[in-house]
Amino acid sequence: MDVHLIDGTYELFRHFFAVPSAADVNGQEIGAVRGVLTSVLSMIEGGATHLGVATDHVVESFRNDLYPGYKTSEGVPPELLSQFPILEEALKAMGVVVWPMVYFEADDALASGAAKAALDHRVKQVLICTPDKDLSQCVLGTRVVQLDRRRNLLRDEAGVVVKFGVKPQSIPDYLAVVGDSADGYPGLPGWGAKAAALTLSHYAHLEDIPKDWRDWHPSIRRARPLSESLFNAWNEALLFRTLATLRLDVPVFDAIEDLRWKGVSPDFLEYCQRMRAPDLLRRATAAGSNGV
Numbered sequence: 001m002d003v004h005l006i007d008g009t010y011e012l013f014r015h016f017f018a019v020p021s022a023a024d025v026n027g028q029e030i031g032a033v034r035g036v037l038t039s040v041l042s043m044i045e046g047g048a049t050h051l052g053v054a055t056d057h058v059v060e061s062f063r064n065d066l067y068p069g070y071k072t073s074e075g076v077p078p079e080l081l082s083q084f085p086i087l088e089e090a091l092k093a094m095g096v097v098v099w100p101m102v103y104f105e106a107d108d109a110l111a112s113g114a115a116k117a118a119l120d121h122r123v124k125q126v127l128i129c130t131p132d133k134d135l136s137q138c139v140l141g142t143r144v145v146q147l148d149r150r151r152n153l154l155r156d157e158a159g160v161v162v163k164f165g166v167k168p169q170s171i172p173d174y175l176a177v178v179g180d181s182a183d184g185y186p187g188l189p190g191w192g193a194k195a196a197a198l199t200l201s202h203y204a205h206l207e208d209i210p211k212d213w214r215d216w217h218p219s220i221r222r223a224r225p226l227s228e229s230l231f232n233a234w235n236e237a238l239l240f241r242t243l244a245t246l247r248l249d250v251p252v253f254d255a256i257e258d259l260r261w262k263g264v265s266p267d268f269l270e271y272c273q274r275m276r277a278p279d280l281l282r283r284a285t286a287a288g289s290n291g292v
Contacts, residue, residue, distance in 0.1 A: 001049055001050055001122060001123055001124060001256075002048070002049075002050070002123070002124055002125045002126070002127060003050045003051075003052075003113075003117040003123050003125075003126045003127065003256070003259060004043060004048045004050065004051045004052075004127050004129055004147075005051075005052050005053075005054070005110045005113045005114055005117070005126065005127070005128050005129060006040065006043075006051065006052070006053045006054070006129045006130075007054060007106060007107070007110060007128075007129060007130030007132060007135075008036065008053040008054055008055035008087060008088075008091070008098070008106060009054070009055050009056045009084075009106045010130050010131070010132060011035075011036045011039060011040075011053075012032050012033070012036055012055070012080065012083060012084065012087055013032075013080065014150065015031070015032040015035030015036050015039070016031070016032035016077070016079075016080045016083070018035070019031050019032065019034070019035040021079075022034060022275075022276075024274045024275050024276065025273075025274055025276065026274070028082065028086070029079040029082065029083065030083060030086060030275050032080065032083050032087075033083050033086050033087045033090055033275065034275055034277055034280065036087055036091075037087075037090055037091065037094060037277075037280055038280060039149075040053065040091065040094070040096060041094070041280065041283055041284055041287065044261055044284075044287055045283065045287055048261070049260055049261060050117075050256065050257075050259035050260050050261070051096055051097065051259055051261055052096075052097045052098075052099060052109075052113050052252065052253065052259050053091055053096055053097065053098050053099070054098075054099045054101060054106035054107070054109035054110045054113070055084055055087065055088055055098065055099070055100050055101065055106050056084070056101055056105055056106045057084060057085070057088065057100035057101055057102050058073075058101070058102045059071065059072060059073035059076065059081075060072055060073065061101070061102075061103060061104060061105045061108075062103050062104065063105070063183075063243050066239065066242065066243060067184075067185060067239060067240075067243055069184045069185060069186075070183060070184045070185065070243060071182065071183050071184040072184075084100075085100075088100045089271070090268075090271045090275070092265075093264065093265050093267040093268040093270075093271050094264050094265075094268050094271075094284055095261055095262055095263050095264050095265060095268075095284075095288070096261060097253065097258060097259055099113075099250070099252055101250075104247060104250050107132060107134050107135060107246050108246050108247040108248075108250045109250045109252055110128055110130070110135060110138070110246075111135065111137075111138045111246035111247065111248055111250075112247065112248050112249065112250035112251075112252050113250075113252045113253065114126045114128055114138045114144050115138070115248045116252060116253065117256060117259075118140060118143055118144050120256045122256065123256060125142070125143060125144075125145065126143065126144045126145070127145055127146075127147045127154075128144065128145070128146050128147065129146075129147045129149055130146065130147075130148070131146070131148040131150070131151070131153075133164070133171070133175070133180075134171070134175070134180075134183075134244060134246060135246070136155070136160045136163070136164065136168055136171045137168050137169065137171035137172055137244075137245070137246060138168065138246065139155065139156060139157050139159075139160050139168040140157065140168070141156065141157050142156045142157070145159075146159075146160075164193075164197060165193075165194075165196075165197025165198070165200075165201055166196075166197055166200045166201055166204075167204065169204060169205075170200045170201075170204050170205065171244070172241045172244040172245040172246075173200055173204070173205050173206050173241055174196050174197070174200055175187075175240070175241070175244035176188075176206065176237050176238070176240040176241035176243075176244055177191035177195075177196050177206075177230065177237060177240075178191055178192065178193055178196045179191075179240070180243075180244065183243065183244075185239075185240045185243055185244075187240065188229045188230060188233055188236070188237060188240075189229050189233075190222070190225050190226060190229045191226065191229060191230075195220075195221075195222065195226055198219065198220055198221075199216075199220055199226065202216075202217045202219075202220070203217075206230070206237055206238070206241065209227075209230065211227070211231060212227075213226070213227035213228075262288075263284075263285075263287075263288025263289075264281075264284045264285060264288055268281065268284060269281060
């Protein structure tokens with residue numbers, strides 16, 4: 001079997017800016033919710049049997065306590081934020097396992113789910129459905145991969161190296177020095193993607209980098225300024241790496257069969273009526289009846 005782990009936050013954002021606005025019978029904006037439900041249902045119709053969706057029920061997480069500049073919900077359209085609980089409830093009614101994150105982030109749930117699913121010998125492949133570069137650290141050979149469904153791009157461990165120039169285990173170190181504007185931390189001065197890739201392709205982790213720049217690999221240009229930037233801001237670099245490192249201890253599921261889609265619940269009728277989505281109900285019911 002394959003296990004599909006879906007970044008619900010990414011999907012909701014993506015559909016919010018891609019599909020037309022739509023209101024439910026109460027006037028609540030639900031266009032993005034309908035889009036995500038339709039997308040997940042298409043996966044089930046296409047043969048996905050074991051699924052889990054992680055969402056940021058609250059955008060802020062424990063990382064905000066570690067670094068004041070970390071991303072928040074500030075600036076996110078309220079019409080988008082208001083759809084998170086609706087999506088979570090509707091997915092559950094559709095019979096899909098959902099992990100709404102409050103203390104942790106959705107990425108942590110996906111990382112934890114991928115690590116646990118990969119331990120089950122019955123699982124052929126774990127597909128983390130998101131283009132988010134943070135999740136690249138979870139890729140393992142061809143067993144745990146990333147799937148960018150929008151571009152139909154599958155990225156295994158070799159693909160991570162092609163994309164970033166480093167192996168998956170070095171992604172947190174890479175992001176620590178390069179920074180991640182989406183998550184709100186700046187990285188270190190002078191460290192661009194090329195310098196980070198070249199350095200971390202020789203030294204997998206920050207601790208492996210020689211403190212004396214003259215001991216650096218000769219192929220690394222600008223070793224001295226890079227070394228000074230890194231070791232003059234060592235504590236910041238370690239903090240940024242902590243922010244970039246996904247947690248693997250999020251409680252997600254007990255057994256792999258917990259993720260099996262078994263059809264919709266009786267409540268799904270109410271959600272489809274509320275969202276004015278009769279075709280969604282018809283398709284989901286048919287998929288369940290056909291044992292998809």
